[in-house]
Amino acid sequence: MSKKTVSLATLWKRVEKKAVQVLGKGAAGKYPEALEPRVMPFSTGFDPAPLLPAEYVELVQALGYRWLTGTSSTLALLPPRWQVGLSQQTGVPDRQWDEVRTEREAGTHVHAFVMFAAHDIEDINGFAFGKSADSDALAVWNVEDSLPVEELGPFSTWLAEALEAMSESLDEAEEGATSEEPPDLAGASLPIKAKAKASAASKSPAALFDTFPRDSKELLFNGRKLGALPAVIGEFTELESLWMRTTGIQQVPPEVGRLSKLKKLDLSFNPELTELPAEIGDLESLESINLNRTGLKTLPDSLERLRRLTFVDLQSTPLTALPPVLFRMPWLRTLDLYWTTLPPEEIERFRRAVPGCKVGVN
The missing domain is CATH 3.80.10.10 (Ribonuclease Inhibitor)
Incomplete structure (x- = not known):
């Protein structure tokens, strides 16, 4: 069976199994869907659903909001309220933050990006969904220090490549290797x-x-x-x-x-x-x-x-x-x-x- 016919959930499970075998049980886990950040930057939220592609929705329906760590990287799928909270802190390319912040405080901002995954919540580094620069199709964007900086392609393609890269790094891991720490969402939640x-x-x-x-x-x-x-x-x-x-x-x-x-x-x-x-x-x-x-x-x-x-x-x-x-x-x-x-x-x-x-x- 070719990789193209394997579901994203199956690919995730395969890499997760390998990570646990190589790095131990602490290499993977699942966040409760009900996790809510202690801090919500703005009182006015938004509905992220229009910015979530169908492939992503199917994945979290199958797996929940899981996290997976390798020897040099980590990928954590954010629960719903964390998506909103971190998205409120995400900037907009080519716009001044003061303008964006004022709109969000007033509840008039139209969100163009929604954070869905993170590998560092201290500086808001991770991945967001947003429209492609070339079309209205939803794409994954790399987020660095709170700002979407690079379009990475469709979700299914991006995730398959990310999981493959993590799998290859696990193949090369030396005995006694340790995993990266996942974002501590639970510790920073109510x-x-x-x-x-x-x-x-x-x-x-x-x-x-x-x-x-x-x-x-x-x-x-x-x-x-x-x-x-x-x-x-x-x-x-x-x-x-x-x-x-x-x-x-x-x-x-x-x-x-x-x-x-x-x-x-x-x-x-x-x-x-x-x-x-x-x-x-x-x-x-x-x-x-x-x-x-x-x-x-x-x-x-x-x-x-x-x-x-x-x-x-x-x-x-x-x-x-x-x-x-x-x-x-x-x-x-x-x-x-x-x-x-x-x-x-x-x-x-x-x-x-x-x-x-x-x-x-x-």
């Missing part, structure tokens, strides 16, 4: 049981937070419509990073002040957040705070107690005057004020008061 529990509790923010260990060092909820930051946040006393971008929160509870080890706090893109509690000044380890596109018009005086805070982002906020507390923080090193309507003389006064701080303005 627990599946946590999603079910949150759904059973009407997706209440407190129920979702309850699914995470109290000794967590990082919590990421970007793009999840929580609507509120619950008081239970104060129980995560080992927390070092808290990401709450585009979550719809309207206030920060005073219990946040218990997070004495918190270094990074991102509350950006929450326009209904209009004030911060005085307890924010109890975050003695805080190094950066992102308040971009919030509704804040001032900052609490307690911020001057934060001697480690060097970065403050106040872009696109409705500030009409610089909060007085900023003038009493000579240790600041970066203050972003892009797209604000602050008087130039006010900004210049701050520069004289805190000469060691770099001020970003239009």
Whole structure:
């Protein structure tokens, strides 16, 4: 039987069997379809179905979202929500990222590419489906550092060649060879049981937070419509990073002040957040705070107690005057004020008061 008549699923299984024989059981596996990233870059998603070729759909129906590693490469098929999340971070050739990002934030962007496979999610390196440069047919594109850079041909042809190359490398593998590490999607995803529990509790923010260990060092909820930051946040006393971008929160509870080890706090893109509690000044380890596109018009005086805070982002906020507390923080090193309507003389006064701080303005 020729290779052309063998299904892609059969080819995959053959190479997977060889990989396991040569490299051990850790050379292949399967991601649960329900995996959902902890972070979704933008709150507005999209339907990737029109960009998924029939051959790919048939493969995942037969095999699921599997990953396969060789001695020098790895190929991981992304579950649906991971497709959306990574596609939101993928750029568009010949377009500025700022323009693409603005469209995605507004929900007006028409996605031309969908990430379907990865070998490195840290820098978003992998493969995407998109229309061929020569026709409307769907083709595989190589994605490097978040940008589609090269068309690789039809999915069936590309995958057959990729599997053949992996098989040949396994034939040449020396005894004791080790496999590449697959992308750790499970480790960067919300627990599946946590999603079910949150759904059973009407997706209440407190129920979702309850699914995470109290000794967590990082919590990421970007793009999840929580609507509120619950008081239970104060129980995560080992927390070092808290990401709450585009979550719809309207206030920060005073219990946040218990997070004495918190270094990074991102509350950006929450326009209904209009004030911060005085307890924010109890975050003695805080190094950066992102308040971009919030509704804040001032900052609490307690911020001057934060001697480690060097970065403050106040872009696109409705500030009409610089909060007085900023003038009493000579240790600041970066203050972003892009797209604000602050008087130039006010900004210049701050520069004289805190000469060691770099001020970003239009």
